[in-house]
Amino acid sequence: MNNKNSNRMVEISGIIAGAIGPGKVLTDKDILDKYSRDETADLSLLPDILVRARDTSDVSAVLKICNDNNIPVTPRGAGSGVTGGALAARGGVILSLELLNKIIEIDCENMVAVVEPGVITGDIRRAALTMGLLYPPDPASLDICSIGGNVAENAGGPMAVKYGTTKDYIIGLEFVLPDGSVITTGGKIVKNATGYNLIGMLLGSEGTLAVITKIFLRLVPAPGASKDILIPFDTIDEAIDAVGAILRNRIVPSALEFMEEDAIKLVSKFFSGNIPFPDAGAHLLIKIDGSSDDSILSDMEHISEIINVDPEKIIAAESDIQRDKLWKARRSIREAIHLEDPAFMAEDCVVPRAAIPAFVKELKKFFEIRGLKSIMFGHAGDGNVHVDVLRSGRGYDEWKMLQPSLKEGIYKMAISMGGTITGEHGIGFSRKDYLHLALSCDEIELLKRIKKAFDPKMILNPGKIFSDDHKEPDDSPPC
Amino acid sequence: MEKLNISRLKEIVGEKNVKDDPADLYIYGTDASVHQAMPWAVVRPENAGQVQEIMRYANSEKIPVIPRGSGSGMCGQTVPVNGGIILDMKRMNKILEINLEDVYCRVEPGVIDDDLNKALKPYNVFFPPTPASSIIATIGGEIANNASGVRSVKYGAARDSLLGVKLVLASGDMISFGTTTRVEASGYQIERIIAGSEGTLGVIVEATLKFVPLPTIRCLGMTNFNKLEEAGDSISEIMASGCTPSMLELVDNVAIKAINNALKLNLPDVDAILIFEADGMVKEAVDFEITKIKDICETHGGFGTELSFDEKERERIYTGRKKLFPSLSKYKELMPSTSLADDMTVPYSKMAETTRKIHEIAKQNNIIMSAYGHCGSGCMHTKILMDTTKSESWKAAEKAVAQIYEYVNSVGGTTSAEHGIGISKAPAFKIEKAASLELMRGIKKAFDPNNILNPGKLQDASDDWLNATKLRYTVSDKCE
Known part of the structure; x- marks a missing residue:
């Protein structure tokens, strides 16, 4: 940062502090350094000023000042993004919404939650469940990500196969435009055909259009019963064929997760072999939920009839402890990869569901030729494949140089199979140079x-x- | 009109697909609303390439273009307020692909909803938004208005079933957004703003839609209430009880009388009727839900409940609701039903209060209004029954419409649930969205810099719906 810019930033932080109070404006080096990163591997972009807004009027004041003075503003929730979306690519202000963290209301009668953007998504889920209601989107980062970030990225999760992604639950928003004006759209209402769908515009807009300050979420009745099963397969083809057969037979599970061989091996190593079916070619994790045990039982029986697997091999879980055991491997993949090597590449492509086996195999070949190890897993029901690539012994600089061509290879393959480059994590900073592929x-x-x-x-x-x-x-x- | 080059249009789509005969223009100048205005020509493209050529021509000459499906809109969405070309999309009616493996279909915009569902039925799946007008409504129109219907309480509106769109912009450029997959986060979600944009942002030339399994078991029920409030309390409790009814309809006393007059059904002359349905694949699960709904209704005073799993019986129970719309004009002699204040959304806890309020406003203004709707999703429909030949009726209607939407706004509702805004709901829409009108105009400009696509609608519509166009009715005492 040159001196001129530095003086300018001191001046701007003074103006902001004057408008909203000095305690909310921070410029200490240590703190700014912390806010220069999110969960994106190996990326740091330093802001000049951190503002911790406490309410909508703070957000409005900060935006107006920055707009008048042409200062970049990057809104940020919990900083759990993996594409650098909440980092200050051009310096300026990080507008943190962490302190806008109130669950304002859970309205059981209208089945709506009204929340501020900084609330942790898992907290909303838990609060709704105590009232017999469910907020279904369940990104893997549930306990560390904020709902505002979920809206900005249109986050998904395993339950998307039955319940859809964040976009299917946002029925109202309050947001602030760069000029400081505050707009409310939608509310405690489900049906809405009233002109341009501004909610739809802001979903997945990654903080580039407006700053969200209040969110109305549609809740659904929490299912009365659920059951989870883990099925091992010899090959990924058989696993994905089974997914097709299940959906074709009109069973809609509330999760349909897959792991391929290398993912299973890696997690097995992480747990010293102590996971179910460590030698399988693929795992399928299925959750069925419904209003009563009867309907679930009938779906489960139906599943074991239509898939070609020895029923003895299917493990079922009904208690929370059993459930956690089943999900242990799937949930710990990222941790296992991290332990292997923290500098890995994480992509989240989408392909038509039936193309998953071909996509996985072709990509594996693509990486093998380059001597790279890859781990794939994801939401089989909606074709969302997480592709994690390990550095596999490459030096840091070489790895850096290699990444653009790897990304391009992955994205082009997804698109050629009728898919797209990201299902849940957005474009952000790290994929912006590839938008033209999609x-x-x-x-x-x-x-x-x-x-x-x-x-x-x-x-x-x-x-x-x-x-x-x-x-x-x-x-x-x-x- | 003088700048319109008819022969240029004929070159693009062929002689017989351009109409400029006044009789044809008259038909295309109105829809199911109260509005009417004459277009300059009607053009019927056969493919996306022709749409692109028409748009390039119209954009260079700054001629308004109004995309139109079957013209079943209730608020004047396709009425050409500034003249121009009506782009009749009904010839683009091919179902391009039904993909069972990846659970989507691709269709052209002119496909009729019922035809799509007929094509899907052999595969035991269906496209669920289905409005009451599904026998004529096109998929393109349903997307443009974010339409929905009785089953949307469980399955959502058109926007919820839309995976992707192919769109011709005002410039003639063709773009496509969305995918055939379920999850996507690549850039702004254009398909979501196209749903509900009423033909003002682009011409839909193809849509990718998801479909869902067709339930094998349905059970329909009907319960009577002596007090509207009892029905209202039942609605909230049903929705919060863990049930997901596939239908939950409220019918008020005005509608009951009209149905009895028109169809001689002898429905009890009660304050309100609730009609409900549960569907699924497992008899026990459907039974469980329908019993729960019935019990909730009866706890709140519902009586005379009828329930049936049988298809014929279900049809019989549903007859009145099904024919409600045409029946309304039979409530009273010479009091036809007009499409005004035709739809709105309120939180479902406010359904009963809203119905009372509508009756109260009707009484104050000396008109008759019926209220009914898909109460499981907070959607209320009304119709104004009035002597359309008298200008004083229209004055009263104007006042009532304004009062109703003022109330809707005050309880946190919105101007339209599923019919859209068009012309007749625009004044209420503009009040509701006052803070975002400039932003909406900016978005419109980003898509359509010359403002040629369906101009004069939504944020750009007149604040005075009554005088925005001619009326489709003859008002005999009007001083011209």
């Missing part, structure tokens, strides 16, 4: 014009989603 030039131009309609001075989370958002939409070179 979208055409005309499509990207339209997105940029929309960005401009929300944020004419391009101050909100600049340097994300688009590789060249500092250029005027119409100035961009034709692709």
Whole structure:
């Protein structure tokens, strides 16, 4: 940071402190350093100022000041993102929403939760469950991610196969535009055909269009009963065939997770071999829920009839302890990878469900040729494949150099099979140079014009989603 | 109109697919709303390439283009307030793909809802948003209005079933957003704003839709209530009880009288009727739900409950609700039902209160209003029954409409549940969305810089619906 910029930032932090109170504005080096990272492997982007907003009017004041002074603002929830979405790519202000962390209301009569964006998603889930209601989206980071971040990334999770992703539960938002104006759209209502769906625009917009300050979530009745089973298969093809057979037979499980051979091996090593079926070629974890035990039983019987597996080999869990045992391997994959080597690459492509085996095998080949080890697992029911690539002994610089070509290879393969480059984690910073693989030039131009309609001075989370958002939409070179 | 080059249009789609005869234009100048305005021409494209060419021509000449399906909209969405070209999408009616393995289908926008469901039925799956008008409504129109219907309480609206769209922009560029997969987080979710955009942002030329398993077992029930509030309390309790009814309909006394007059069904002359359905694959599970719903209704004073799993019986029980819409004009002689204040959403805890309020506002303004709706999703429909030949009826209706939406707004509801905004609900919409109108105009401009796509609707519509266009009715005492 040069001196001129540094003086300017001192001045801006003074103006913000004057407007919302000094205690909420921080510029200490140690703290800024902490906020220069999220869960994205190997990425650090330093902000100049950290603001911890406490309410909507703080957010509005900060945005107005920054907009008037052309200072970049990057909204941030719990910092659990894995594509650098909440990092200050162009410096300026990190607007933390961690302290907007109240569950304002759980309205049982209308089955709606009203929450602030900084609330941890798992806390909403637990609060709703005590009232017999369910907030279904369950990203793996449930206990560390915030609901505002889930909306901004349109987060998913295992239960998406039955219940959908975050987008299916947001029925109202309060948000602040870069000029400081506060807009409320939707509310405690389910049906809504009232003009442009601004909620839909903000979902997955990764903090580039507005800052969300209040969220209305639709809740559903918590299922009365549920059961989990783990089924081992010899090959990934057999596992995914079984998924197809289950869905074709009109059974909609509330989770359908798969792990391929290398993922199983790695986790098995992590637990010293103490997991169910450590030698299988693939695991399928299935959860069935419903209003009564009868309906679940009938679905379970049906599943064992239609899949070609020795019923003796199916492990079922009904108690929480048994359940945790079954899910142990699936839930610990990331931890196991991390232990192996913290510098790994994590992608989350989507392909049509039936293409999962081909996708996994082709990608494995692609990595093997390059002498790289890969781990794949994910949400089989909706074709969401997590692709984690290990450094496999490469030096740091070489690994860095290698990544762009690996990413491009993975994305191109997903797209060629009719899929897309990210299912849950967004584009953010680390994938912005690849958006053109998923979208055409005309499509990207339209997105940029929309960005401009929300944020004419391009101050909100600049340097994300688009590789060249500092250029005027119409100035961009034709692709 | 003078700038419209008819022969250019004929070059693109062929002679017989361009209409400019006044009789045709008259038909295409109205829909199911109270509005009417004359277009300059009707053009019927056969494929996306023709749509692109038409848009390029219209954009260069700044001629308004109004995409239209079957014209079953209730609020004037396809009425050409500034003239221009009506783009009749009904020839683009091919079902392009039904993919069972990945559970989606791709269709052209002119496919009729019922035809799609007929095509899906052999595979034991269905496309669930299905509005009451499914016999004529096109998929394109349903997406553009984010339509829904009686089963949306369980299965959601058009937006919830939409996985992706292919869109021709005003510039003629073709773009596509969304995927055939269930989860996606690549950039802004354009398909979600297209649902409900009423033809103002782009022309839908293809949609990718998800479908769901067709339930094998259904059970329908009907219960009578002497007091509306008892029905209202039942609704909230049913929704919070853990049940997911596949239908939960409220019918008020005005509607009951109208149905009895029209169909001689001899329904009891009670304050309210609730009709409910549970569906599923397992008899025990459906039984469990329907019994729970019935018990809740009866705890709150519901009586004379009828229940049936049998298809014929279910049809009989449902007859009144099914024919409610045409029956309303039979409530009283010379009091036709008009599509005004036709739909709204309120929190479901407010359904009974809203119904009372509607009756009260009707009484104050000396008109008759019926309230009924998909109460499991907080959706209320009304119709104004009035002597449409008298200008004083229209004045009264204008006042009642404004009062109703003021109330809806005050309880945290919204102007439209499933019919959209168009022209007749625009004044209420503009009050509700006052803080975001500028933003919406910015979004419109990002898609359509020359404002040629369905101009004069939504945020750009008139604040005075009554005088925004001609009325589809003859008002005999009106001083012109």
